Structure formats: structure tokens, C-alpha cells
Amino acid sequence: MADSVELYRTVRLIRRFEEKAIELVRSGVIAGGIHPYIGEEAIAAGVCAALAPDDLITSTHRGHGHVLAKGADPARVLAELAGRETGLNHGRGGSMHAADVSVGIYGANAIVGASAAIAAGAAWWHRQAGRDRVVATFFGDGAVNQGVMLEALNLASLRQLPVIFVCENNGFATSMRMRDTTAGTVTGRAEAFGISVATVDGMDPEAVQTAAAGAAARARAGEGPAFLECLTYRFDAHHTWEYAVRPRYRTDEEVDAARRRDPVEIQGARVPAVLRARIDAEIDDLLEKARTFADASAEPDPAGALDYLYADGPRGRAGVTT
Amino acid sequence: MPLLSYLRALNRALAAEMDRDPAVCVFGEDIGIAVSNVTTGLLKRFGPDRVIDMPISEQAFTSFATGAAMSGARPVVEFQIPALLFLAFEQIANQAHKFSLMTGGQLNVPVTYLLPSSGSRVGWAGQHSDHPYSLFAHVGVKTVVPATPADAYGLLVSAIRDNDPVIVFGPAGAVGQREDLDFGTLAPVPLGLGRVHRPGTEVTVVAIGHLVYDALAVADELADMISVEVFDPRTLYPFDWAGLAGSLERTGRLVVIDDSNRSCGIGGEILATAAEEMHLTAPPKRVTRPDGAVLPFARELDLALQPTRGQLRAAIEAVVKRG
Numbered sequence: 001m002a003d004s005v006e007l008y009r010t011v012r013l014i015r016r017f018e019e020k021a022i023e024l025v026r027s028g029v030i031a032g033g034i035h036p037y038i039g040e041e042a043i044a045a046g047v048c049a050a051l052a053p054d055d056l057i058t059s060t061h062r063g064h065g066h067v068l069a070k071g072a073d074p075a076r077v078l079a080e081l082a083g084r085e086t087g088l089n090h091g092r093g094g095s096m097h098a099a100d101v102s103v104g105i106y107g108a109n110a111i112v113g114a115s116a117a118i119a120a121g122a123a124w125w126h127r128q129a130g131r132d133r134v135v136a137t138f139f140g141d142g143a144v145n146q147g148v149m150l151e152a153l154n155l156a157s158l159r160q161l162p163v164i165f166v167c168e169n170n171g172f173a174t175s176m177r178m179r180d181t182t183a184g185t186v187t188g189r190a191e192a193f194g195i196s197v198a199t200v201d202g203m204d205p206e207a208v209q210t211a212a213a214g215a216a217a218r219a220r221a222g223e224g225p226a227f228l229e230c231l232t233y234r235f236d237a238h239h240t241w242e243y244a245v246r247p248r249y250r251t252d253e254e255v256d257a258a259r260r261r262d263p264v265e266i267q268g269a270r271v272p273a274v275l276r277a278r279i280d281a282e283i284d285d286l287l288e289k290a291r292t293f294a295d296a297s298a299e300p301d302p303a304g305a306l307d308y309l310y311a312d313g314p315r316g317r318a319g320v321t322t
Numbered sequence: 323m324p325l326l327s328y329l330r331a332l333n334r335a336l337a338a339e340m341d342r343d344p345a346v347c348v349f350g351e352d353i354g355i356a357v358s359n360v361t362t363g364l365l366k367r368f369g370p371d372r373v374i375d376m377p378i379s380e381q382a383f384t385s386f387a388t389g390a391a392m393s394g395a396r397p398v399v400e401f402q403i404p405a406l407l408f409l410a411f412e413q414i415a416n417q418a419h420k421f422s423l424m425t426g427g428q429l430n431v432p433v434t435y436l437l438p439s440s441g442s443r444v445g446w447a448g449q450h451s452d453h454p455y456s457l458f459a460h461v462g463v464k465t466v467v468p469a470t471p472a473d474a475y476g477l478l479v480s481a482i483r484d485n486d487p488v489i490v491f492g493p494a495g496a497v498g499q500r501e502d503l504d505f506g507t508l509a510p511v512p513l514g515l516g517r518v519h520r521p522g523t524e525v526t527v528v529a530i531g532h533l534v535y536d537a538l539a540v541a542d543e544l545a546d547m548i549s550v551e552v553f554d555p556r557t558l559y560p561f562d563w564a565g566l567a568g569s570l571e572r573t574g575r576l577v578v579i580d581d582s583n584r585s586c587g588i589g590g591e592i593l594a595t596a597a598e599e600m601h602l603t604a605p606p607k608r609v610t611r612p613d614g615a616v617l618p619f620a621r622e623l624d625l626a627l628q629p630t631r632g633q634l635r636a637a638i639e640a641v642v643k644r645g
Binding site for chain 1: 376421
């Protein structure tokens with residue numbers, strides 16, 4: 001569990017990290033763009049604060065917040081986004097796959113809903129092996145209409161696995177509003193499988209932490225999985241390509257109204273102003289150093305483009321012969 | 323010596339590996355009662371924590387195996403029907419297979435996918451008769467297609483011990499095979515190593531899976547006229563290119579018999595590689611299913627789309643006549 005100050009530090013770190021990453025997308029340092037987490041920081045911060053260091057998470061295409069909140073080094077995350085050899089994944093994963101197994105991140109998945117069954121399998125084996133591990137699996141509201149996601153809910157409940165399903169319900173599956181994509185309710189799906197559900201204010205890090213801590217305690221006690229629907233709003237683009245394409249699926253007024261409940265401000269108001277200013281300065285300094293680290297890091301050698309494809313060989317043949 | 327059937331060989335390999343390594347577990351549908359005859363006795367011997375009957379949720383239990391494998395397990399996932407691989411293709415090709423590279427080597431996924439009856443069983447129609455090994459070789463999943471009971475044992479053992487995903491296709495046309503052997507000789511067979519079943523000097527026939535038996539029969543028929551070498555790659559990915567090159571050094575001629583659809587099947591890859599890189603004195607030929615084949619139900623129609631001994635014999639004679 002984290003105190004108010006630690007939670008503020010996490011949401012602020014994620015916010016400023018994402019702003020820095022967007023700058024680097026605009027300047028061309030980060031290829032391929034990113035899916036900004038801005039507006040949703042309270043969920044990663046609250047859930048990860050409720051987990052133990054040995055607990056595990058799986059992440060999504062919008063995953064920087066999860067990875068940072070679970071404890072990955074921001075400099076190595078940024079280097080990964082910039083495609084550098086010093087990145088968490090040696091530049092082989094990028095924004096959508098940034099992961100650090102040493103802090104319990106079992107991959108960030110770019111296929112919507114694909115991680116839930118992986119998380120369930122991980123929870124099962126760790127329990128089999130007698131290890132006390134809770135696995136939190138993050139996904140968006142778009143994932144609740146994926147078949148494999150629903151199959152995973154069934155498996156997790158059937159075997160009473162220590163999994164926390166964390167639905168980041170930001171109201172949009174890319175551009176599609178929930179009402180146009182989703183019959184019934186989000187939590188109704190989990191309830192149908194006999195899973196304990198809660199809907200929480202996903203803009204408030206402390207509310208999320210409290211709910212996640214309850215879910216983790218249940219899971220640890222052998223009472224099975226839990227499902228948290230965290231209501232949130234994405235302040236920025238689905239993906240940075242929106243800056244060029246400018247799709248109109250919501251109005252500026254709607255976004256401005258949502259921004260009035262900003263998780264960074266909500267948590268910031270719980271921290272004394274002087275302390276808050278000091279944390280802000282520390283984070284800016286940390287991220288400046290991260291930027292310098294990424295800039296100074298080597299790009300991977302093209303000769304190693306298929307390194308890591310297999311655990312211990314073989315090397316496939318080259319694409320051309322001479 | 324005792325007879326070992328193909329399915330019994332798979333069963334023995336599973337039991338031996340489960341006995342040797344407590345991380346080995348088996349997932350599948352109806353495996354407790356061993357509906358496909360591969361998991362017979364395992365539930366009783368190893369219990370329900372290691373032999374796990376799954377709901378009909380192939381996508382979820384395939385990825386469940388991925389998560390367990392990342393955490394230290396070595397799951398074997400049985401699919402009763404080859405077409406289920408199309409359903410779980412995302413979970414194998416796009417998830418399990420990609421984690422090692424995408425995480426820069428942080429995560430390995432040692433899962434074995436076991437198909438105890440792939441290809442046509444005659445009369446099982448459009449959605450139960452595929453033999454999709456070429457798809458997995460194409461995406462780079464380690465792919466083995468054992469022809470004999472001893473190889474089925476040895477390759478399944480190696481697949482389970484491998485630290486990457488490996489898919490093991492037991493061809494329906496081979497699982498009825500029995501082999502007279504001393505069980506004490508059963509041993510792991512390394513992935514990526516082919517086998518010459520019959521040496522010859524005039525033409526190399528690369529035969530995959532159950533088609534090894536057809537190739538051996540045709541080689542017998544032709545024995546007085548043409549000296550045929552029968553080469554069984556056993557593993558399609560990684561392929562034993564050096565073994566094939568060695569065979570072609572001896573024969574200079576190549577025919578492939580492959581139960582894939584023609585376009586983009588592994589047979590095409592073998593011909594292309596031989597043409598680019600190896601010793602050939604005549605243009606090679608392949609015998610395959612037709613382009614884009616979907617097997618129809620009626621027996622005559624099902625059989626009409628599978629590679630036959632007659633086609634193989636004609637291809638061998640044509641290649642030998644060409645040079």
C-alpha cells in the first residue's frame with residue numbers, strides 16, 4: 001500500500017513521462033507513435049500500489065503507466081520507446097510491448113483482451129508451485145467483447161485463481177462509444193461467471209488502491225478472482241496518429257469537461273504544496289536524465305534483428321542468399 | 323521384440339517426461355478419459371493438478387498454457403482436431419511464439435502443442451481433415467511431423483524439453499503404425515535432424531509424416547528400375563537442409579510428397595531451396611494436395627485430393643527421365 005505522497009508521485013511521473021514521450025513522437029525520436037495513458041494514471045498507480053513486489057501484471061497497448069507504476073526504470077522505458085539497445089526489451093518491443101520481468105511485468109500485449117488468459121495461466125502455475133502471487137491483468141472496455149477474454153473469466157473463476165481483472169473503462173473502444181459496442185454491462189459479464197465485481201472511480205488513485213487491495217487480499221486468501229471496473233476518461237488521443245488524422249468522435253467540450261476531474265490534480269490536492277513542488281521538480285529532473293540516457297544509448301545493430309527469436313537457437317535462414 | 327504403436331509411443335513419452343520433470347503438465351479436452359488415446363492412464367498416475375481437462379475454450383487454454391509456461395511450467399496442450407489450430411492460431415503464432423523476441427529474451431514459452439491425429443481420417447469432412455503444418459513452419463514455430471512410433475516418442479520428448487513453443491503433428495495416416503522394437507532403445511530425437519529411411523542413388527524422395535510409408539512402398543515397386551532414396555525430414559522447422567543437401571549430392575534428383583495444399587506448402591519451400599542452393603541434375607517435382615483444397619466428405623472425393631502413390635511414382639519416373 002502506498003501513502004498519498006507516493007501515489008501522487010506515481011501519477012505525476014506517468015503524466016510527465018507521457019508528455020515527454022509525445023514530444024519525442026512529434027520530433028521523430030519515437031517511431032510508430034504511442035497510445036497515451038494521460039487521464040487514466042490513477043488506475044495503474046492505485047492497482048500497482050496494492051500489489052506486492054513479487055506480484056505480477058500484464059499490460060496493454062496503452063501500457064506505459066502500468067509498467068512505470070509496477071516499478072520499471074523510466075529511463076529504460078523511454079529508451080525502449082526510442083528503440084535503443086538499452087531499452088527494457090533491447091529495442092525489440094517498443095511502446096506496445098515494454099516489459100520488465102524483473103519487476104513482475106509479464107508482457108504488454110497489443111492484441112485487445114489477449115493477456116487475460118495468459119494472466120490466468122501464470123496465476124495457476126505460481127499457485128501450483130506454492131508461490132504467493134497475485135496477477136493483475138489490465139485491459140480496456142473494448143476487451144470485454146473479445147471471446148478469449150470471456151473464456152479467461154470462466155477459467156479463472158472455475159479454478160478460483162488469484163487474478164484481478166482490471167477494466168479501464170474510458171468509454172471508448174478506439175473511436176466507438178460503449179453504447180455502440182457493448183450490450184449489457186461490463187461488470188455483468190464477470191458476475192455471470194460468479195466473479196466478485198466492483199465499479200470504482202478510476203480518476204481517484206486512493207479509491208482504486210482501496211478496491212485493488214481488497215481484491216488482492218481476497219485472491220491471496222484463496223477466495224478467487226475479482227473484477228474491478230475503473231471508470232475513467234482518456235484525455236488525449238487513442239494513438240498519436242490522431243494528431244495528424246484528427247478524427248472527430250468526441251467534442252472538445254466533452255474532453256474539457258472530463259479534464260475537470262484530473263487524477264493528477266485530485267491526488268495533488270492531498271499533498272502539501274511545498275512537497276508537491278519538490279516532487280514535481282524531482283520528476284522533471286528524473287525524466288530529463290531519462291531523455292539524456294535514451295539519446296546517448298546506441299541503436300541496436302541490424303545484424304542482431306532476429307536475436308531473441310528463440311530461447312536457445314536455432315537461427316533461421318536469411319531472407320536472401322548470395 | 324514387443325510392438326509399439328504410434329499412440330502408445332506418444333503416451334509413453336508424456337508419462338516419461340511427467341515422471342522426470344514435475345513442471346510438465348497436460349491440458350486438453352476430454353484428456354481425463356483419454357478420448358484420443360494419448361493420455362491414457364495419466365490422470366490416475368499424475369492427478370488432476372497435472373492432467374487438466376479444459377472447457378471447450380481453445381483460445382483461452384492455449385494462452386493459459388503460455389502464462390503457465392512463462393511462470394515455470396512445461397505444458398503440453400492436446401488438440402483433438404487439427405482445425406482447432408486455426409482457432410488458436412493467434413494464441414500460438416501471435417502470442418506464444420512472439421514473446422521471446424518482443425521481450426528481448428526476458429520471457430520464454432516452453433509449450434508443446436500435440437495433434438494426435440492431423441490430416442484426413444477419411445469421412446471427417448471439411449473442418450476435421452486439415453494438415454496445417456506448413457502454416458506453423460511459415461511463421462517460425464518449431465514444427466515436427468514424426469512418421470514412426472520411435473520418432474514420435476523421441477521428438478515429443480525433445481519438444482517438451484525445448485524452451486520454445488513446439489508443435490507436434492501426429493499424422494492420422496501414421497498413428498495406426500506399430501513398430502517392432504526394444505523399448506529400452508527409445509530415446510530423444512533432436513529437433514532439426516532428418517532421417518534416411520532407405521538409401522538410394524538416383525532420386526531423393528522427401529516424404530513428410532505418413533507419406534514416408536507411401537514413399538517406401540513406391541521405392542519398393544520401382545526397385546528394379548530406379549534406385550530411390552527416402553528422406554524424412556521429421557522436423558519441418560528448423561529443417562535439416564544439410565541432410566537434404568547430402569542426399570542430393572548422392573542422387574541429384576528430387577521429388578517431394580507433401581500433404582499440404584500446393585500453394586505456399588512446405589513442399590514448395592523444399593523445391594525452392596534445393597533449386598537455389600543444392601545439386602540438381604533435373605528439374606524437381608512435388609506431389610501435394612491441390613491449391614486451396616478443402617476436403618469434401620464423400621470417400622472418393624476426400625481421397626481424390628490427397629497425394630497418392632500413383633502420383634508419386636509418375637513424378638519419380640518423370641524426374642528420372644528428365645536428366
